[in-house]
Amino acid sequence: MERDVYQDEHSDFAESVSAFLRQDVTPRIGEFEKAGMIDRDVYRAAGKLGIVGLQIPEEYGGGGQDGFLFNCVVTEQIAYERSTMGSLRVHTDVVTPYILSLATPEQRRRWLPGMASGDLMTSIAMTEPGAGSDLAGIRTSLERRGTDWVLNGSKTFITGGAQSDLVIVVARSEATENRRDGLTLAVVEASMTGFSRGGPLEKLGLKAQDTTELYFDDVTVPAENVLGEPGRAFTYLSAHLAQERLSIAVNSQAQALAALAVTCEYVRGRKVFGTTLGSFQNTKFVLADLATQASAGQALVDRAMVRHERGRLDPAEAAKVKLFCTELHGKIVDACLQLHGGYGYTWEQDICRMYADARVARIYGGTSEVMKGIVARTLDLVDR
Template sequence: MTRSTIYRPEHDEFRTLVRSFLEREVVPRFPEWEKQGLVPHDFYLAVGELGFFGLRAPEEFGGSDLGQRSFLYSSIWTEECSRAGVSLGGAATHVNLVMPYILALGTAEQKQRWIPPMVEGRLMGSIAMSEPETGSDLAGMKTRARREGDRWILDGAKTFITGGINADLIVVVARTSDHDNRRDGLSLFVVEGTAAGFARGRNLEKIGLKATDTAELFFESVELRDDALLGEEGKAFSYLAQNLVQERLGIALGAQVSAETALEITVDYVTQRKAFGQPVSSFQNTKFQLATCRLEIAAGRALIDLYMLSHERGELTAVEASMAKVYCTELQNRVIDVCLQLHGGYGFMSDYRIGKMYTDARISRIYGGTNEVQRGIIAKSLGL
C-alpha cells in the first residue's frame, strides 16, 4: 500500500528469497517459539546458511563483504519479518550490532576467532548495556572491570538483554575508570558464555515480542584475558554512540512497516466485517480514521526512506536517527491503536493479529533509548 523507492532490482531479488524462507521455515514454527520464549539456537544455522549473518562480513570470514551497503539488505529482513508477523529473536542484534562492533574494533586475531562462526550462526552474539538501576542512562552503569596483572576481573549485572539466553558471546559495557565526565572510563569486553563466574538469569516474561529471549545476566569475578577488551580502554561511550545510530534507525524501520501492515490488515477487515447491516468500511468515521493513518504512514515512509539512503552513504547523524525513532515508533503506536479500535471486540482477542501487534509495538518507544531520551538529543541539537 505504501511504496518505497529506495530498493534496486538486486534488493527485490533478495526480498523474494527472504519472503520465501520466512513463509516456509519460520511462519509455521513461530507460534511454538512464542510459547517457548525463544528461537531454538540451532535454527540460526539455517539463517547463517542463507547468508543473512554474513552480509557485512569480509569474504575472508565467509561473508558477502557488502560493508555499509549491507544495511538495505538487513532492512529487507526487518521489513519482511514485520509483514509476516514473526521475528528471529536476537538475530538482528547479532548481525546489526554485535558483529559490526567486532568487525570495526576487533584485532585481527579477535575477528578470525569470532567472525566466521558468527557468520555461520554457530556463535550468536548479544550486547549487554542496560542495568537494573540505570535503564537508558548508559553513563550511570555500575558494572566494573578492574585490572589484576594481565587479567581483567568483571563484576556486575545486566538486564533486558535481547538474545541473552541464546548468546554465546556477550559484548559487555563496563566501567574501567572514574572521571568527572561519567561518559569517560567505559570499556567494551567480549565475554564468552562458558566463562567461569558468568550466569544467566531467567528468560524475562514480557507482554510482547514473546519469541525474543530477553535475559538477566550476572558477572561475578569473571576473569578475562587482556584480549577480551574490544577496542581501546575507556572509549566505549563513543563506540556506542556510533552504533546506536543504526540501531535506532532499524527500530524506526520496524515500526514503520508495522504501521503499514496494521493498516493493510484493518482495511481488509473493515471491508469484510458488517455492523448494522453494512460494511464497517462504509461509515464516515472508519474512512476518516484510516485516511488519517494512510497519510501519516506516507509521511513516515518518506522520512525513513530518506534516512535509510543517508545511512547507506554513511551520512546519517545521531539527531536524525533519534527523529526517525520518535516519529516512526509513535506513528506505529497511534496507527495500531486506531486499527485495534476498528476491529472492535475482536481486536482484543489473542487469535487476531492486530492484538498481538498492539502489545509488540509498545516496546518500540522504550528500547534503543526511550523516546524521552531521543527528544533530549533533538533538543540539544537546537541549542536547548
C-alpha cells in the first residue's frame, strides 16, 4: 500500500534501523527471551544510532525531532524485521514525552543526556493490583515529610520495570473528594533506599520484554524528583494517553502486516496434497480478505499519525484507532497461524511468537472495552 505519511528522510532512517536490527538484535532474540529482557548493550548501541532519544533535544544528545513519525518508523521496522527491542517503546513513546513536557531545566540536565544515550532507561508505574484502567483508584501514597516526600505502595505489570534506572510513579499525595485530583508524579531512581523489584512475571508473550512488580517501602523522594505540579498527575496522564494509544496501534498494524508477509511466504513453499498451500482457493480468499482489512487499518493509522503531527489527535480518535488495529491484529495473526497448521503452534515459527505477543495489545494502554466506552461517550447515547 502506497503511503503518503513519510518523506525520504524517514525512508532512509528506516533502512538504517532495519540494518541495525538484522545485525545486532534479531540473531539474539532467543538469548533475550531466555533472559526475559534485552541486554543493556543493545540499548546503548541503539542510543549511538539516535534511536533511543529521537525526540530529545540535540543539546542533550538527542535527535531533536519535534514530531512522532520517526518513533513510528522504529516501531514498524521492528515488526517488519520480526525482531524485538524489549521495553524501548515505553522509554521513547511514553516516558520521554512526560520528561520533555514537565521536567524543570535542572531535571532535564540530570536525566535527558542518559535517556538519549541509552545509559538511563525508564519506565512508568501506574497499574496496581487493585487499580488498572481505573487510574483514579490508585492507592500508592506519597506523603510530605519536611521538604521531601515519602513513597509507599506497590505497582504491577510494569514494562521495563526490571531494568529501569528511572521510574515515574503515579501516587496519591492528597485525599480529595474528586478521586482524579490529588495524584502526583514522582521520579524514583534505582538506587533509592526502600525501592525494590519483584521477579519477572511469566507472561504468555513478549518474552524479551521485562515486566515486573515494583515495591516502595518508605522511599524518600526529594522535592526535586517530583515531576510537574503536585496533585495534577491525572491531567498529565490524560494529556499523553493519545500518543501512547497511537503507539500501540502503529505496532499492531505493523505486526499484522508482518504476520501476513510471513504467512504468504510460508504458503508459497508449503506442499500439501501434491501442490502448494497457496494454490488452494481457501488460502487465497483468507489472505485476500486479511490483506484488504489490513489496508483499512493502515489508512486509519496513517490518518491518526498525520493528525497527531498536527496536534489534532483527540482521545476518542486515538481510542478508535487503538481499538480497530489491536482487534484486527489479533484476528490476522490467528488466521495466519491457522494457515501454518501444526507448525504454527511451535515456537520455532515466527507466527507462533507473533500470536502470543499479539494478545496483550487489546489489554495494555486501555482495554478494548475501555476504548469502546471512550468512543461511546462521543455518540450522545444518554438522555440529557
